[in-house]
Amino acid sequence: MEAYNISRGKYFYTVGLSYLKADAEIRGRFSLDDEKKKALLEQAKEEGIDGIIATSTCNRTEIYGFAQHPFQLIKLICDNTQGSVDEFQKVGYVYKNNDAIAHIFRVGSGLDSQILGDFEIISQLKSSFILSKEIGVANPFLERLTNSVIQASKRIKNETELSSGATSVSFASVQYILKNVAEVSSKNILLFGTGKIGRNTCENLVKHTKNDHITLINRTRDKAEKIAGKFNLLVKDYCDLQEEIRKTDVLVVATGAQNPTISKALIHTTKPLLILDLSIPKNVSDDVLELPNVTSVHLDQLSEMTNETLERRKAYIPQAETIIEEVKSEFIMWLETRKFAPTIKALKKKLKTMKDAEIDFHRKKYADFNDEQAEALSNRIIQKITTHFANHLKENSNTSDESLELIQKVFQLEETAKA
Incomplete structure (x- = not known):
């Protein structure tokens, strides 16, 4: 449709990969931290792309943008990550025009999340758009589209129960701990990493475990202290990590590192140790499983947990889809107006x-x-x-x-x- 051809011969695409076909290891190779995102957007700007947003979360990496051919966007992802074009072709996807717009609405509304109703992605979309605007690659189309997706997300939260109860991977991790760790309120819990997932996990741990001796460690101590102050928790230095692992019963890893930060060499305890890895790329090395006392669970396994809450949410999918269709139709009408x-x-x-x-x-x-x-x-x-x-x-x-x-x-x- 010519309505999408608003950037002189270019069309709107979504290109990316997600948990649906790409496992944690592959998603890790295609993940974009803040610096890589900036580099990708700067490269796009140099190549004459005037409208692009890049997002990367624990369960997906996606680009929404204008190009003459989607390979231009696929190349941007591969140039700025450890992933290859061959790998992308095996697990990636490409959507064009209407399909690309429909996809971003589903993602932002929690319908395409690893845990149905998880709305954490919407804040990622907001911050990704802001970054694109700062670098100068956010056109009016993307601004209007992002705002429309945010509007749909808010309406679904307010008008349906798709997100009833806690809805994120961080909550799923706490559910797992409650189900598998006896007398959890008396156990030592160590949280390593205080990014967004780490912060949310910390809040859920305090709220649901009734545990008042949770320890936080982060590479940057002042970030951990800000969170610890909010919940009155203990903070230790990064150099104390090995010693704190020796004491703990449950280790939650939620760092943004590009390589494993927890390995067999760091674990010097014979008592049972549960490790939850909430990171992409994986931050817990597979060699920890060689220790008989260690149980290691990655967020992909946590996301497979089904419970009554998730089953109940499925009933609200049609209502959410109706809201999406209403907001999307308004966006398409604006787009048609823009055409003439x-x-x-x-x-x-x-x-x-x-x-x-x-x-x-x-x-x-x-x-x-x-x-x-x-x-x-x-x-x-x-x-x-x-x-x-x-x-x-x-x-x-x-x-x-x-x-x-x-x-x-x-x-x-x-x-x-x-x-």
Whole structure:
């Protein structure tokens, strides 16, 4: 559809990979931290891409943007991660135009989340758009689209129970601990990493385990202290990690590191130790499983847990999809309006040129000619004419291409409308 062709020969695509086909190891190779995101957007800018958003979470890496061919966007991902084009072709996906728009709505509304109803992705989309805007690769299309997805997400939260109860991987981890660790309130719990998932996990641990001796460790101590202060918890230095692991019963790893931070060499305890790895890429080395006292669980395994809460949420999917369709339709209508805006602008310019010529003619012909009144009157007529044309195009979107062509021919706007 020409409506999407708003960037001079480019079309709107979503390219990415997710938990649906890519396991944690592959998602890790394609993950983008903040620095990689910036590098990707800067590269896109250098290559002349004027509209692009890049997101990367524990269960997906995606680009939403304009390109002549989706391979331009796939290459951007591969150039800025450890993933290869061959790997992407095996597990990745590409959506174009309407399908790409529908996909971002489903992602932002929690319908495509690893845990149904998990809305944490919407804050990622917000921050990703802000970064694109700062770097100068966020066009009006992406701004309107992002705001529409945020609107749909808010409505689904407020008007349905799709997100009833806790909805995230961090909550699933706490559910797992409660189910598998006896007398959890008396156990030593160590949280390593205080990014967003770490913070949410910490809050859920305090709320649901009734445990008042949770220890936090982060590479940057002041970040851990801010969170610890909120919940009145203990903070230890990064250099104390090995010693704290020796004491703990449950270790939750939620760092943003690109390589494993916990390995067999760090574990010097013979008592049972449960390790939950909530990181992408994986931050717990597989060699910990060589220790007979260690149980290691990755977030992909946690996300497979089904319970009554998740089953209950499925009933609200149709209601959520209806809301998405309403908001998406409003966005498409705006997009259609945007398609004919250049022609309306060109028409207004042409009418103004005709008006100026007529006023000049009558100014010379009549000695008492009133310029001010003539300007006011003719400007109102021009506004009414262009408004009529705009309303006609809005109300007859199925034939708008033919109407645009007719307007351009009648008023000889071909060159002006393309300018």
